[in-house]
Amino acid sequence: MSLWSRIAYAFRSDRLNREIDEEFAAHMEEAIAAGEDPAEVRRSFGSLLRLREQSREARIAGRLYNLRADLVFGWRQLLKRKITTATAILSLALAIGACTSAFRLIDALFLRPLHVAHADQLNVLVRQGPDDHGVPRSFDDFAYPNFARMRAAAKGQAELIAASFTYRTDLTYATDNEMEKGYVQYVSGTMFPTFALRPTLGRLFTAEDDITPGAHPIAVISYNYWSRRFANDPQVVGRTVRIGGNMFQIIGVGPKSFTGTEPGILTDIFLPAMMDPDVARTDISWVRVLAVIAPGVPHEPLRAKLDAVSLNYETERARGFVGMSRHNIEMSLQKKMVIEPAAAGVSRLQGDYREALVWLGVLVALVLLIACANVANLMTAQAASRAREMALRVSIGAGRSRLMQLVLVQNAMLAFFSAVLGAIFAWWAAPFVVSRINPPDNPAHLILPADWRVLAFGSLLTLAVTLLFGLAPALRASAIQPVIALKGGEEPRTKDRSMYALIAAQVAFCFVVLFFAGLFLVTYRNLSKQRLGFDAQNLLLIETTTPHGQSPEAWSQMADTLRTVPGVKDVAISSWPLLSGGWTGSISVNAAPPTDTWGYFLSISPGWLNTMRIQLIDGRDFNSADTFPGEAIVNQSFVKIFFNGVNPIGRTFEKVNPLGSRQLCRVVGVVSDATYGNLHEPLRPVAYVPFHKINEDGTLNPADGGAFVVRTSGINPISLAATSRRLVAKTNPAYRVNNVRTQQELVDNQSIRERLLALLALFFAIVALLLAAIGLYGVLSYSVLQREREIGIRIAVGARIGSIVRLVTAPIFVTVLIGAAAGIACGITSVRYVQALLFGLEGAAPSMLIVPTLVLFAAALLAAIPAVLRAARIDPSIMLRAD
Amino acid sequence: MKKTDAMQGSLDLLILKVLSRQPKLHGYAIMTAIKQTSGDVLNAEVGSLYPALHRMEETGWIRAEWAPKEAGRRTRLYQLTAAGKKQLAAEVARWYTVSSAINRVLQEA
Incomplete structure (x- = not known):
């Protein structure tokens, strides 16, 4: 009999009974038909019930x-x-x-693994070495020309694919007034064939689309995007989309299973790498390099070859870096190539x-x-x-x-x-x-x-x-x-011992969870209490671009228009909002050689400092006549680092660019420090320069992008978003609004991971504490229950409540102590592994250990109370009469 | 006289043997076959026949299937499986060993 029918039998014993009865009935019929005495036949079956049971026992597996x-x-x-x-x-x-x-x-x-052919052979090239501040880091960005050389060098051993960092950008299928957002990724034409991906519709890129910069205005959209945006419309092939000034014709829809190479982002539109405006730039790193390494090719020689090619490229380029300090050049060349497996894709x-x-x-x-x-x-x-x-x-x-x-x-x-x-x-x-x-x-x-x-x-x-x-x-x-x-x-003790061991383990684990939760909570608190140096509240940021640039008059006219919106207190302009971009250069004071330390720059309009509530300590704000190069306002860190703390007003410094050009600035003001790009990093030396730039030949360089910083008078800034967006478009159609958000959002975005960790850790800490308390309560109640008679006798012979309480709680508190000690030891030894996730605190600081210990003991006390009360309330006369 | 006693322990052997001669028999037919071929000496009781049949089916020596009879009724027919054939050979061999041993003991006396 098959296993299945056995299981069926076990649960369908009624049917089995019927079958057995049926068989017996058939037997009797046969016997009677053969001429036997019906009564005799029936008697031969004896007790049908007993017989049936016997047969049943035999027929179903017991x-x-x-x-x-x-x-x-x-x-x-x-x-x-x-x-x-x-x-x-x-x-x-x-x-x-x-x-x-x-x-x-x-x-x-x-x-x-990604849904592509050879996912197991997929790797990513990474360079490891010091960053601008000498901190060891991994870099997975390459300039396209460097990629092209490496691809040629790896030919026959590995297929190298360039894939830009997928980013969210404005695009339109109609006019500029109907902008929408999409995730765009520039990829090598060889990506689709190497991954053996088949189009759902139309065609995908091929190696033919990797040839001439700027000459392949085509796009492939992902299946996911096709469903979401176009409701699977087959007519989508042939439509055009405008992204960043270029028109692209959609030539196909990708396969359903492929959502891009970055887990965490669903790419909407793939464009040929040749169409990226930076494809020929040697100084801009914007592609990740994926390598599908042929089976059997040893990685180390390939790695060494690619490392040499890349280093050679960087060394050639560094020869032109006359504006960079020797030390910084050497540091930038210290990177070592590593091949890392990337079957699951690569993402930030x-x-x-x-x-x-x-x-x-x-x-x-x-x-x-x-x-x-x-x-x-x-x-x-x-x-x-x-x-x-x-x-x-x-x-x-x-x-x-x-x-x-x-x-x-x-x-x-x-x-x-x-x-x-x-x-x-x-x-x-x-x-x-x-x-x-x-x-x-x-x-x-x-x-x-x-x-x-x-x-x-x-x-x-x-x-x-x-x-x-x-x-x-x-x-x-x-x-x-x-x-x-x-x-x-x-003997109850033998049993108890293992229960107490489990309690000790629970307490130890619980301590570790509480300890880590504390670390993450304090990290988040430190980060959100981090002094910004400016007031992020009530600030709306309207980020705009104007493709052909606009005159200073147009910019200030737009600011004036925005100032008329009810609820707006102040409007100023910067090239981008604080915490969202970066611009660096070496600094030279008195024509000295360029410094090792980088200076950070931001272009601002007059009044920006006041709008941001950054305090002017000395000197003056910019006026409309100031330009860059020309004037500059520096922060305190800048004074400390580049002017040795001496009052710099009236003195000059030069911004030295890597290729050697120098821009002279006279310091007209000093402001207090403010966070420049990243809350996690120390305050940077920042020089604010005028928004209006002048070319080397003295002509005005019209700004083609900038952020209007709008300070509202107490009303929620985001409520002005729609009005301001419309107003900008109406006032001057040359302006395009890319993004409207609040400064507070940018601040909050920097602590999202910390907030998430703190939130989840707190949740698990509460759960762990609750469970441990329930465990303690359970074991204590149980041990009191077990010893009720003993306790009754003790009370009867005159034991005081205090000694009863001690009797009941002593072993459990010893257990808790042992558990907590083990937990502390675990916590202290493991804390250095989380240090990278912490901010503004020393993991092993005593204060971080004391709080969880106290919380744990408080919970233990609370959990012990019901059992203790129960023990103290035992009435010996009832207890001893019980059985 | 109770004739079943003589069959204690050998009912399995008899059932297997009957089924090896003629496959697809129902319980009553097996019973009558044992009775007739033994010249009315051996009589398998219903009370031991069916438990034995169901036990052997469970062990996998015999296989049962329902066969339609007249008027929508069914009867359960048994036949040997490959394992049953092996078991029969083993039981037969054991029977001869035991019975010849018993014979020897009886003749000695």
Whole structure:
């Protein structure tokens, strides 16, 4: 009989009974037909019922029948202790769900191979070396000409693909007034054929599209974008789209499975790398280099060859860097090429969240262990209360394996319900976390399919969890000694010891979770309390471009128009908002050689400093006659670094550009320090220069882009967004609004990762604390219950309440102490691995250890109170009469 | 006289042998075959025949199938499986060993 029909039999015993009856009936008919006495025949069957039972026993596998009985019995056991069961299931479900969510995120971002041919042979070229400040970093950006040389060098061994960093930009299918946003990526024409991707519609790029800069105005749109934007309209091929001044004709739609090479971003439009305006520039690094390395090609010689080619390129280029200090040139040439596997693709999101996700994974794993310990203790306590039942089962002939099965089945049911709930939790939680990554207007799009990978992980996890919390109670149940158990006296201590060990482990894990949560919370607090040096509130930023540039008069006229909007207090212009861009140069004072330290620059209009609320310490603000080169206002760090702290008003410095050109600036003012680009970095030496620029020949260089900084009088700045956008378009059609956002948004964006980590860590810390407290409460209550009689006797013979409390709580507090000590040790040893995620604090600082310890002990105290009260309230006269 | 006692332990052997001679028999036919070929000496009781049949089916020595009879009724027919044939050979060999041993003991006396 097949296994299936056995299972069917086990659950359909009615049918089985009918079949057996039918067979017997047929037998009787045959016998009677053969001429036997019907009464005799009927008698020969004797008790039909007994016979049927015998046959049934034979026909269905006993084991399966038992399994069903165990399931039913286990279900009743679970229902009998509703609160215990609900606690166990909920805590396990939360833990399993959190672990599965963490796995989904890690899998989607780092493990899941791209849907392309040879994903396992896909690598990315990275250069490791010091950055401008001498800090070791990885760089995955290359200039296109450098890429072209490397591609030629690798021919035959690896196919090199250039792929720009996917970015969100304005584009239009109609007129400039109907701009929309899209994610655009410039790629080598060879990318699609190398990945063996087939078009859904039309054609994809080929090597033919890699030839002439600027001569391939074509675009391929992704399937996802095609569905979202065009509702799968087949007429899309042939339409034109304008992106950054160029018209592109859509030639095809990519395959459904391919969403770009950057996990976290769904590319909408692919353009040929040849069409990037910077394709011929040797000084702008804008492509990632992906390498599909042919099977059997050793990586090291290839790496060395590419390293040499790239270094050669950079060295040639550096010969022209007469405006850069020797030290900085040497530092820029110290980079070493590395080939890193990139089967899952490469994205900035990976770099930003690698460590954060790993630590989040550690936290949820700890929470899972805490939950498992909890349930194991609950089960042990339950098994103890069932000792007599088990002993009875053994003495009437149940085998050890039957008892183990009984307990394991019950645990498996518990785990199963938890897994189902956990799956629902993970279904919701993983996308929730992804939606919190990145700013709200530019969310991360991580594809999170619930496929066999997730299912397999969840199943394995559930199995592991079942064994983790269920095996010990099952073994204990099977090892029961009926003689002792039925006598009613088993030494309770042996059992307690393992329960206390689990409590200690729980406390230790809980401490670690609390400790890390504290670190992440303080990091976020430090970051959001970081002094900006300007007032980010009530500032609206209207970022504009004017393709052919506009005169200073046009710029100030636009600012004047914006000033008339009700609710607007102040309007000023800068080339871009603070915290969103960068412009650097070496500094030379008194014609000295260029410095090693970089100076940072920002073009601003008169009144900008006041609009930003940056304090003018000395000198004056710009006026409309000031130009760059010409005048400059510097911050305090600039004075300290380049003028040795001496008052610089009236003195001059030169901005020295890498290729040697120098621009002379006279300092007219000194302002207080303000954050320039990144909240995480130290304050930079900044020179503010006038918005109006003059070319070397003395003619005016009309600005072709800038941000209007609008300070509102207390009203929410974003409420003015639509009005200002319309007003700009109406006032001067040459202006195009790229982006409208608030300065506060830019500030908040810099601490998104820290906020997310703090939020999740706090959540898990609360869960861990709650679970540990429940565990403590459970074990304490159990031990009081076990020792009720002993305590009753002690009270009867005159023990004071104090000594009873000590008796009950002493072992648990020793356990908590041991656990906390282990947790502190764990925390201190592991803290250096998270240092990169922290900001403004020393991980191992005593204050970071004290708070979690106190919280833990407070929770332990709280958890102990009910049991202590119960012990103190024991009435010996009732207790001793009980049995 | 109770004749079943003589068959204790050898009912399996008899059933397998009957089925090896003629496949696809129902329970009653097996019963009558044992009775007739043994010249009315051996009589398999219903109470031991069916449990034995179902046990052997479970073990995989015999296979059962439902066959339609007249008037929409069905009857369950049994036949040997490959494993059953092997088992039959083994049981037959064992039977001869045991019975010859018993014979020897009886003749010695």
